[in-house]
Amino acid sequence: MTEPLLQVEGLITELGETARPLRVVDGLDLTIRSGETFALLGESGCGKSMAALSLMRLLPPGGRILSGRVRLGGTDLLHLTEAEMRSVRGGRMAMIFQEPQTSLNPVLSVGVQIAEALHVHGEGSDGRNRRRVVELLRAVGIPDPEQRADEYPHQLSGGMKQRVMIAMALAGDPGLLIADEPTTALDVTIQAQVLSLLGDLRRETGMAVLLITHDLGVVAETADRLAVMYAGQIVETATVSEFFAGPAHPYGRMLMESLPSAEKRRGRLATIPGRVPPLDRVFSGCRFADRCASVMPLCRERIPEWIGLGAGRGVRCHLWSEGEASHPGPARNAAEPESGASERPSGSVGEIGSPLLKAVDLKVHFPIQRGLFRRVVGHVRAVDGVSLDLSLGRTLALVGESGCGKTTVGKAILQLIAPTSGQVLYLGRNLAGLGHRAMRPYRKDLQIVFQDPYASMNPRMLVGDVVGEGLQALGIEWTRAVRERRVADLLELVGMDPESARRYPHEFSGGQRQRICIARALAVEPRIIVCDEPTSALDVSVQAQILNLLKDLQSRLGLAYLFITHNISVVSYLAHEVAVMYLGRVVERGGVEEILTDPRHPYTRALLSAVPVVDPEKRRVVIRLEGDMPSPSNPPRGCHFHPRCPEATSRCSEGYPPEVRLGASRYVSCLHLD
Numbered sequence: 001m002t003e004p005l006l007q008v009e010g011l012i013t014e015l016g017e018t019a020r021p022l023r024v025v026d027g028l029d030l031t032i033r034s035g036e037t038f039a040l041l042g043e044s045g046c047g048k049s050m051a052a053l054s055l056m057r058l059l060p061p062g063g064r065i066l067s068g069r070v071r072l073g074g075t076d077l078l079h080l081t082e083a084e085m086r087s088v089r090g091g092r093m094a095m096i097f098q099e100p101q102t103s104l105n106p107v108l109s110v111g112v113q114i115a116e117a118l119h120v121h122g123e124g125s126d127g128r129n130r131r132r133v134v135e136l137l138r139a140v141g142i143p144d145p146e147q148r149a150d151e152y153p154h155q156l157s158g159g160m161k162q163r164v165m166i167a168m169a170l171a172g173d174p175g176l177l178i179a180d181e182p183t184t185a186l187d188v189t190i191q192a193q194v195l196s197l198l199g200d201l202r203r204e205t206g207m208a209v210l211l212i213t214h215d216l217g218v219v220a221e222t223a224d225r226l227a228v229m230y231a232g233q234i235v236e237t238a239t240v241s242e243f244f245a246g247p248a249h250p251y252g253r254m255l256m257e258s259l260p261s262a263e264k265r266r267g268r269l270a271t272i273p274g275r276v277p278p279l280d281r282v283f284s285g286c287r288f289a290d291r292c293a294s295v296m297p298l299c300r301e302r303i304p305e306w307i308g309l310g311a312g313r314g315v316r317c318h319l320w321s322e323g324e325a326s327h328p329g330p331a332r333n334a335a336e337p338e339s340g341a342s343e344r345p346s347g348s349v350g351e352i353g354s355p356l357l358k359a360v361d362l363k364v365h366f367p368i369q370r371g372l373f374r375r376v377v378g379h380v381r382a383v384d385g386v387s388l389d390l391s392l393g394r395t396l397a398l399v400g401e402s403g404c405g406k407t408t409v410g411k412a413i414l415q416l417i418a419p420t421s422g423q424v425l426y427l428g429r430n431l432a433g434l435g436h437r438a439m440r441p442y443r444k445d446l447q448i449v450f451q452d453p454y455a456s457m458n459p460r461m462l463v464g465d466v467v468g469e470g471l472q473a474l475g476i477e478w479t480r481a482v483r484e485r486r487v488a489d490l491l492e493l494v495g496m497d498p499e500s501a502r503r504y505p506h507e508f509s510g511g512q513r514q515r516i517c518i519a520r521a522l523a524v525e526p527r528i529i530v531c532d533e534p535t536s537a538l539d540v541s542v543q544a545q546i547l548n549l550l551k552d553l554q555s556r557l558g559l560a561y562l563f564i565t566h567n568i569s570v571v572s573y574l575a576h577e578v579a580v581m582y583l584g585r586v587v588e589r590g591g592v593e594e595i596l597t598d599p600r601h602p603y604t605r606a607l608l609s610a611v612p613v614v615d616p617e618k619r620r621v622v623i624r625l626e627g628d629m630p631s632p633s634n635p636p637r638g639c640h641f642h643p644r645c646p647e648a649t650s651r652c653s654e655g656y657p658p659e660v661r662l663g664a665s666r667y668v669s670c671l672h673l674d
Helices: 048-056 082-088 110-120 126-139 158-170 188-205 216-222 240-245 250-257 297-301 406-413 436-442 463-473 480-493 498-502 510-522 540-557 568-574 592-597 602-609
Strands: 006-015 022-032 037-041 064-072 093-096 176-180 208-213 225-230 233-239 306-310 313-316 355-370 375-391 395-399 421-426 446-449 528-532 560-564 577-582 585-591
Touching (some): 006 048, 037 048, 037 188, 037 216, 048 064, 048 093, 048 176, 048 208, 093 158, 110 126, 110 158, 126 158, 188 602, 208 216, 225 240, 225 250, 233 240, 233 250, 250 540, 355 406, 375 395, 375 406, 375 560, 375 585, 395 406, 395 568, 406 528, 446 510, 463 480, 463 498, 540 568, 560 568, 568 592, 577 592, 577 602, 585 592, 585 602
Parallel strands (some): 037 208, 037 225, 176 208, 395 560, 395 577, 446 528, 528 560
Antiparallel strands (some): 006 022, 225 233, 233 313, 306 313, 355 375, 355 421
8 A cells, every 4th residue: 555645643733822722623633645535524613624724834823733743745744844834835735725715815916826826836937937827727727818817816706716726726736735615605516617627636646635625415426535523533534435325423424414305305304403512621521422312421421532443444432332332323303204394374374375476577787887977888687587486385496606696686576676677576566666665564574584694793782682673673562671572582483592682693603693693584573584595604514403493484484485595405405496597587497396306408407417416326417517607797699508508509699598388387498498
């Protein structure tokens, strides 16, 4: 067997004051070989990113490595000086970060930034560096690299910025590439391109990849081996096939059970109670014991030792020692029947499925202004003729790539953005064009849950005031004592302690903040809630909690959801109908089962093929879409999708295809349905 490229032994990293430090990495052991993709899996707060920064010796102020060995090709990186380490970073080992926008310098062109990396590693003259920059941009699949090299980060899409980061990382021909959540903020089509690119580069150069992620689908499709990290420790290592055939540690099992899917539609997702424990304490037992469905008295009394299971597989769990059961028991809450599913919604109007809101040919065009007198020289056609129906007790999922206009549709329906034209009919009344005062009586019925819960709350307000603000603002309840009782009931309804009302937003986790935002939306007893990517930034376990909550509330209260997302697995679990958007228009809509099992529009097929899935039998052949979505300020003639469509013909550029009805609620806009 060949010598490992990277070997980590007993790595311990701490943050903060020495009197009460946070031990974010505690005894890390890893082995990565050349040419393989090794995934580091776990929830936020488990120490994955800190482990990567420790390997690169890029810890934040107050961070320190206490002990351990990090050997890269025979060199112990922890014994190198900072000057010596600079030649290793970007040369023998490189890293791409989770958010490319914050990692790129906004005042330098991308070509200059890549050339800077080449200069650090002594590539040669400016002319040679320019040629090498173009070669690197072409290698990572950026079209027209000569022109793109002179552009600035803000002129590139999210997928292109991530490709530029990969080009910068490849400038020094590294043997190991650390990719920290490289696709978390990307659409599934761009994610598929980036993952395919990393795979191609790995095969062509023999480079190893350390992939840090919490996306089990990405791990299943791209990695060779994995390690599951929890509370600063590795709790399981295995090959990808072994892990997905049956995780050895209860934590891995519960992560798997938390994944949403179509098969779990009629049940509840398994959830992991509690949260990752604080790392400023001394543990006397298993770190997962308080959240584990298979906990034993021994788990709280003794720290579990590492147990080898053969052929590079191991686990840190008492269930595998001292003659205990050789496999963890079933996860808690696994796919149990949905509680309250048959309850009649309280306070609803009409029967389940009766229409509440209808958007007809909705358009939102933003003017492009130039010159001293701000003359209008064009329009951004963010939404360009969208028609949708929302029904009582039903969920309509709006899916598509970033920039297609999904969020703008939601805001236009709520009149948070004034539509340019079209109708928004709520119980027969057209809301489009209503002024602020005329719209006020409808605000209580139409609410929104934003993508970023922290940014949507005033950090200076107590949670109780955040949740109860709508009650006072809309004149529903003026008495403070009654408001406080109502807020306590709402917090309890979304699974929060009523005492949370006396705390500030920054004192809660991401999942708890999202629950608070849902409580705020529910405070005024709405009938429709627009959910704008409410789970996109959450771990799979927290996502399961939010999805269970939304489903329970819909069952009990008869709520209608417009669920804006690009997570198809969430759509398959939660939605009843689906509308697929591309460049401001809906290209296909219908029932969730018929859309997901028999997509008819080429864009829908490409979108679904790019979704990473755990089960290899359910994977589709990925349909590669060339380039990025065109600008909504200058959409292509004819079908907007035809420049990227693998099935396009000359007819597709002649005119936009009409909407064709294929069933009772199935509509597709395509000329090649046959």
